Amino acid sequence: MTQRRAPVVGITISSGSLSGLADRLRAIGVTVRERPLLTFAAPESWAPLDTALQRLPSYQAVAVTSPRAALAMAQRAEALRVTAPKDLAVWAAGPATAAPLEDRFGPVHVPSSLVTIDAGAGSTLAGAMLASAVRAPVLFPCGDARRDELPAILRASGVAVEEVQVYRSVLADPQSAREAVADTDAVLVASPKVATLLASVTRQGDRPALVAIGPTTATAARRAGWAPDGVARAPAVDAVLERIRDVLGLP
Numbered sequence: 001m002t003q004r005r006a007p008v009v010g011i012t013i014s015s016g017s018l019s020g021l022a023d024r025l026r027a028i029g030v031t032v033r034e035r036p037l038l039t040f041a042a043p044e045s046w047a048p049l050d051t052a053l054q055r056l057p058s059y060q061a062v063a064v065t066s067p068r069a070a071l072a073m074a075q076r077a078e079a080l081r082v083t084a085p086k087d088l089a090v091w092a093a094g095p096a097t098a099a100p101l102e103d104r105f106g107p108v109h110v111p112s113s114l115v116t117i118d119a120g121a122g123s124t125l126a127g128a129m130l131a132s133a134v135r136a137p138v139l140f141p142c143g144d145a146r147r148d149e150l151p152a153i154l155r156a157s158g159v160a161v162e163e164v165q166v167y168r169s170v171l172a173d174p175q176s177a178r179e180a181v182a183d184t185d186a187v188l189v190a191s192p193k194v195a196t197l198l199a200s201v202t203r204q205g206d207r208p209a210l211v212a213i214g215p216t217t218a219t220a221a222r223r224a225g226w227a228p229d230g231v232a233r234a235p236a237v238d239a240v241l242e243r244i245r246d247v248l249g250l251p
Helices: 021-027 047-054 067-079 095-105 121-131 149-156 174-181 192-201 215-224 237-248
Strands: 008-011 031-034 038-041 061-064 089-092 138-143 161-171 186-189 209-212
Touching: 008 021, 021 031, 021 237, 047 067, 047 138, 047 161, 061 067, 061 095, 061 121, 067 095, 067 138, 067 161, 089 095, 089 121, 121 149, 138 149, 149 161, 161 192, 174 192, 186 192, 186 237, 192 209, 192 215, 209 215, 209 237
Parallel strands: 008 031, 008 186, 061 089, 061 138, 138 161, 186 209
Antiparallel strands: 038 161
């Protein structure tokens, strides 16, 4: 009897993200190839963030949609010995994003329902902020390739948003992208930029199954010409594992 080959999954997310996912995939017989295609670095200058932190009393709220942005902001505030005014409303897209902010900025508001297939973290957070009658201006620390949902929704409702870059993303080269998907049965993508890159270096018919971490990445993949085979219901290990198992037909 011919032994069935273990399915191969390529994980392209940045190191440290979705900790434990690779081990849980291996535990169910999956061969995992970890090939991060997006890395992160400090902004070209900290001056815009430093200025914003010194001006915290002029803001009515802070909104953060990623743990990376939250950590960068908290660490910079600590270095500058900045503390938040008592009446500043600090909002985060989820518990992992809220955690780095709590020691330096006090209680953090987190929406009661997070990412679903129909709404991304940014739109969910913006909706919760509007429901609480958030006031302007709002400080939005983000990456250089930040998603549009939160600032777009707030501005459409008349809430002024000031964006400040707290990290920048570095995309892998095309050859690294080809190697990340070669001979895989499925590939996990967690960034619109990576989804677009992979679509540009692969051909229909030669592509593995594509699993997107959320709706924003899935939309970018579709626009690039590679529709995902599955979209995780939340950017969490359990949800991503569930979707990969479904795509691969694993019990």
